[in-house]
Amino acid sequence: MKSYREMPAEELVKEKEQLIARYEEYKNMALSLNMTRGVPSTEQLDLASDMYDDLSSSGFLSEKGQDVRNYGVPCGIDDVRKVFAEILGTDMENVFMGNSSSLNQMFDALMRSMVFGEIESEKPWYEVEGRKWLCPAPGYDRHFRVTETLGFELIAVPMTENGPDMDVVEELVKDPKVLGIWCVPCYSNPDGIVYSEDTCRRLASMKTAAPDFRIMWDNAYVVHHITENDSEKGRIPDILSLCAEAGNPNRPYEFASSSKVTFAGGGISCFAANPDNMARAKKYLSVQAICTNKVNQLAHARYLPDKEAVDEHMKKHAQILRPKFAAVQDTLNKELGDNKDLYHWTDPKGGYFVSFYAYPGTATKIVSMCKDAGVALTPAGASFPYGKDPDDSNIRLCPSFPPVENIIKAVSILSVCAKITAIEKLLEE
Ligand SMILES: Cc1ncc(COP(=O)(O)O)c(C=O)c1O
Known part of the structure; x- marks a missing residue:
């Protein structure tokens, strides 16, 4: 026609x-x-509905013998930290297990920056008048709502087939009021774009006017391949290592969850950060809660003990x-x-x-x-x-x-x- x-x-x-x-x-x-x-x-959802069947009969002890029904082990049990570390391509020590929602952890991370600032901040972010946040668009509406709610001006960045337009990003970060960027590096929501290695490297190494600039690296879809025999295709470099190599070790916070692996709203989630950011986050997290839901973590670890099982x-x-x-x-x-x-x-x-x-x-x-x-x-x-x-x-x-x-x-x-x-x-x- x-x-x-x-x-x-x-x-x-x-x-x-x-x-x-x-x-x-x-x-x-x-x-x-x-x-x-x-x-x-x-x-x-039915695929994982037998996840809890053997939990009580196999006992509630982690590999290290910790009773997951009790308080303690604030970072989460190693049984699941190591699975997420393998998925994200980082060390287990860099991984902190939260409860079911990674979005919740993103919100908390930014709230900590708002109230207490980041390691390099001169002042808490709530005191930065006219603060701005980069939003590769189209992107995830809930990300945008978080930074809008926290009083950032949202700056749209066009997407290319390799991720955010880095020429635009590199220009925008010359503004000291630009404090960070949202990134969904693997199968972005909604375009399904996988960032190229060059994009990842440029994000890690670009010069930013704000010394406390942060990348919110939301790896929500890191294992969510649709096409056959594609399990390595979505692989993108480990942002923590890239930033460290580029001399910007504190730049990224990475997030992931099992919401679309096991149960949405009933899975487990984590964030990953370098040792300095992790130490700072833990200082506040230890005040916020004694520990997270380790019973669910153990159920997940027994059901999906390694990346191979997840794949x-x-x-x-x-x-x-x-x-x-x-x-x-x-x-x-x-x-x-x-x-x-x-x-x-x-x-x-x-x-x-x-x-x-x-x-x-x-x-x-x-x-x-x-x-x-x-x-x-x-x-x-x-x-x-x-x-x-x-x-x-x-x-x-x-x-x-x-x-x-x-x-x-x-x-x-x-x-x-x-x-x-x-x-x-x-x-x-
Ligand atoms: C990019 C992205 N990040 C995070 C989430 C929500 O993750 P969680 O269930 O771990 O809070 C979604 C849900 O659609 C998403 O698309």
Whole structure:
């Protein structure tokens, strides 16, 4: 079929009429489809539901003989620290185990900087008037909300296929008010981008005007490969070593969790930092809590005792996710393949999202039309600082939860709305 750009106006008008008829048909189906939830499906959660079965019969002692039911072992048991250390490519001593949420640990880390400052800070960050934070965009809306809530001005940084645009980042960090950056280096949310080694090295070695500049390195999807035999593809360098080699050992804080490995909200999480940052964090963490949930840590360690076990487990997730991500690609290709100059979308090798880029200026209308046809999509702009996509183009699709047949219907409706709105724009132009 001809692309819309090549069609004369009369043909576009006719095409639009047909699409509107299709849209009305979908509307009459009274559907209720949800593509907003970047969460594991029930089938995925079931993969680990026997995790607690043998816990009491095998006893509650860690490998070192610590009774995990009691207070103590504030950094978490080595049984899981070593698993996360292996996953993140760092030493076990650099890993602190928290409770279920890594986002919670990111918030706490930044709260410590706000109240007490970092090692090199002249004053606590709450006293830095006009403080700014770099937000590679599109990115994770909850990251942006954390730094917005803590009073930072959010500065959007464009993403490239290799990670944040480093030329832009290196310019922006010349401003002493820029105190840090959010990074999801492996299968970024929502674009699924894996940072290149060069990007990682530049982040580690760039000169920043703020001596206490921090990288929040959220490795949420480090083991979340979707495509087959891909377990090494998502591997990115260890940021702690890179920063140390570059003479900026205190720059990074790294985070990860088992939320999308075992149970979302019921897993285990960690942060990793160099010895100096770790010592500083522990000073405050030891005041905040006596210890974290080691019973859950032991259950995880017994179930997934090393990285190999984690990778095997993640292959089962991938088997469930693959047909869902393929359904998104197939439907988009079928519906919009003739018009790739108007739309584009990602085909990620891991993570939880597909990032759809509609014809500029149409995303908000697409989301609203989809809602009227019974398809809930993430609000347009949600992946940008302050919820504002300057191009009004990006829509984050979350195919993990719904069954394949619902994904096909939802993405078909999205495509119909994307076509109608693009034709409207082309006719206007
Ligand atoms: C990039 C990223 N980081 C963190 C989280 C949340 O992690 P947790 O469940 O460990 O708080 C998510 C959840 O979607 C995410 O996409």
